[in-house]
Amino acid sequence: MKRNKYISGVALASGFMLGQGAAAQSNVTLYGIADLGARYSSGLSAANAPTSNTSTGITSGVNNTSRWGFKGQESLGNDMAAVFHLEGGLNLDTGSSAKSDKLFDRIAFVGLKTGAGTLTAGRQATILSDAINPVDPLGMRNASFNPNINVTALSNTAFGTHSFGTQYGTSGYNDNFYRLDNMLKFTSEMGPVTARVSYSFGEVPGDSSALSTTGAALSYQRDGFVVSGGYMKFKNRADFALDAYTLGAAYKLGEVTLKANYGNNKADTAINKETKQRIASGGGSVLVSPGNLLTIAYYRVRRDSTGFSQDGFDRLYAYLEHDLSKRTTLYVEADSTKWNGNAAGVTGTLANSTHGRGVTLGMMHKF
Template sequence: MKPCRLCPFLAAFLAAAGSGPASAQSSVSLYGLLDTGVTYTNNVASGDRSGAAVQLQSGVAVPERWGMLGREDLGNDAFVTFRLESGFQTSDGRNLVAGTAFGQQAYVGVGGPWGTVTLGRQYDLVGDVMPAYAIGANTPAGLFGWSLPANAAGGYVLDNRVWGLQVDNAVKYVTPVVGGFSGGAMYGLGNVPGSVAKRSSSSFVMTYDNSAFSASLGYFGQKDIAAGGNIHDIVGGMAYALGALRVFGLASTVWQTTDGSPRANTYELGATYQFDSALQVGGGFQYQKRNGGVGSANQVTCAVDYFLSKRTDVYAVATLAHDHGFGAQAEAGLGANSSTSAQSAVRIGIKHAF
C-alpha cells in the first residue's frame, strides 16, 4: 500500500482541533421556505393562440426549499459545517431537480479564523453576493425581477446568472471579513477523464461593506456548456442605505465564445423603503442591450410587502416588460413569452419561513 502523503498534515490538523475546550458544541438546524400565490399574465402565447393566463404558482418570490444546516465546533475557533438542501413546489409537490435528494445544495467543509472551505454542490459566488443589489431579491418580485436578465437570448442562453447557479463538484473558499473587505474563489471540476478543464466552472468575488454602503465585483465562467462554447459573466453592484431608504443597482455583461460571440449587457436600478417593521415598498427599472442586431429590452417592477409576523408575509407585485428582439416575458422560469413585444403581470402571494 502506498504511503499517505497527507496523513501527517491530517494528524496535525486533528490534533490541533482536538486541543480546544472539551465543551465544543454541535448543532443541526432544520429550515425551510414556502412561497405560493396567484399570478395574472396578459398576452401569453400558446401555439397559434394567445391570451391572458391566471395561474397558481409557487416559488416565484423565492425558491421553495427545505434543508439541514449543521455545525460542529472543533475548538480554537475551528469548525466543521454542512448543508443539505432540497427544492420543491407547493403547487404540485414536485421536486425541482428530478432524480436528486438534495438538488439545491449538498456540501461539507471546514472553517476558522482563516476563512471557510466547502466541497460539493453549491452556489457560485456571484449567486452568494450579487442578489443584494438586485430587484428580484430585495423585493418579493422574485422571478419577475429576474426575467429580463434571464431572457437575453429568448431562451436563457445568455442570462446574467446574478441569482447564482448550482455548481457540481465545487471547491469554494471564502475569506474572513477584514476591515469591511471580503472575497472568495470557487472552482467546479468537470469530472471528465483526460481533462481537468473540460466542463469546469470558476467564480470569484470581492466585496466591501460598511453597513451603510456596500459594493461587490464578481465573475462566473463555465466551459463547454450545452449550447456550445464557453460562457463568461462579469457583474458589479452597489447599495447605499439612508435610514429607511435603501438604493441599489448593478450592471452585468455576459458573453459566449461561439459563432457571432453573442453578448448582453444588463443594468438595473432599484430602491426599497421600510415604512415600519411590517410594511415595505420597493421597485426598480431594468434595461438590456444585446449585440448581433437583436433589439433591446426594458422592464419596470413594483412591489409591496407586508409582514404578518417575523416569519410570514403577504405581498403584491406588478411588472411591465418590453422586448424589441423577442416576445416579451415578464416572469422568468415559470412564465411564457408574449405574443407581442409587451407583457404585464400581477401577483398576490404569501411566504412563510420555518
C-alpha cells in the same frame, strides 16, 4: 415502491443527522420557506414566456423560492468547525421538487471553517450569485423571473428566439449555470471586506478543462454602504468559453435602501459564433410604515448574437409586503415587460405580444 423507499431513506438519514448532532452538541437546523400566490398575467404564459394570451393560476416562489433544508456545524476546537448545508427547491403548487433529478438541487456541501476562512465542497451557487445578492434592486425576489438571477447570474439564458443552447460548467443543464456541481469555494471575511474564490471540476475524462469554471469576487460593506463584484469563466464540453462579470452598489439611509447593478457576459457558442448580454438594473425599497415594505425595481436586458441584434427586454417591478408576524408575510407583486427586437418570438404562426403584464397576490411563511 422504489420512490417510497427513497423518501423513507431520506427521512431516516435526516433523523440520524439530528440525533447525531444532539449527541455531539452540533448546531443543526431544519428550515424552509413556503411561498404561494394567485397570479394573473397578460402577454405572459404561466412560465412567464412571451405569448399572445392571458394566464391565471397558482404559482410558487414569486417572492422567495419555496424550499427546505438542513444546515449546521460542529466545533472541532482550535478555532475550527465542520459545516454542512443541504437545500432543495419546492414547487409548492404541486408539492414536487423543483428539479426532478436532484433532491438537494440548490445546495449540497460539506466544509471546514477556520480563522482564515471557510472552504466548502459540493453543489453550490456561483460567485456571481454571491456578488449580486447584496446589490440586486429586487432583493433576489422572484428567482424565476428576476433578470439579475436569470441573465446576470445565468440561471436562464433561453429567453426569446435564441439561447446559448449548451451547458457551460457543471450545472447539469443547458442554459442554466447558476449552481454548479463539484465546486470548491473559499470565503474569507476581513473586517468590512469579503473575498471569495472558486473552482469547479469539469470531470470530463481526458480533458481537465472542459466544463470547468473559475471565479473570484470581492465585496465591501460598512455603515450602510455596499459595493460588490465578481468574475467567472466557464467552459463547455468543446472548451468554448463563457466569461461573465457583475458589479453593483447599495446604500441604506434610514428607512430607504437604494441599489444598482451592471452585469455583462459573452459566450462563444460555436466556431465564429458568440452571444453577448448586458444587464443594467436599479431600484430601491422603503419602509412606508411599520411592517409594510415597498420595493420598486427596473431592469434593462440587451442581447446580441450572431444573426440577431438588440434582442432583450425592459422589466419594471413593484412589491408591497405586509408582515403579519416575524415569519409570515402577505404581498402584492406587479410587473410589466416590454420585449425588444426578436425576443418576443412567435407561437406557431401567431406573433406573441411585445408587452407582458402580471400581478400576484401571495403569502410567504418561513419556518
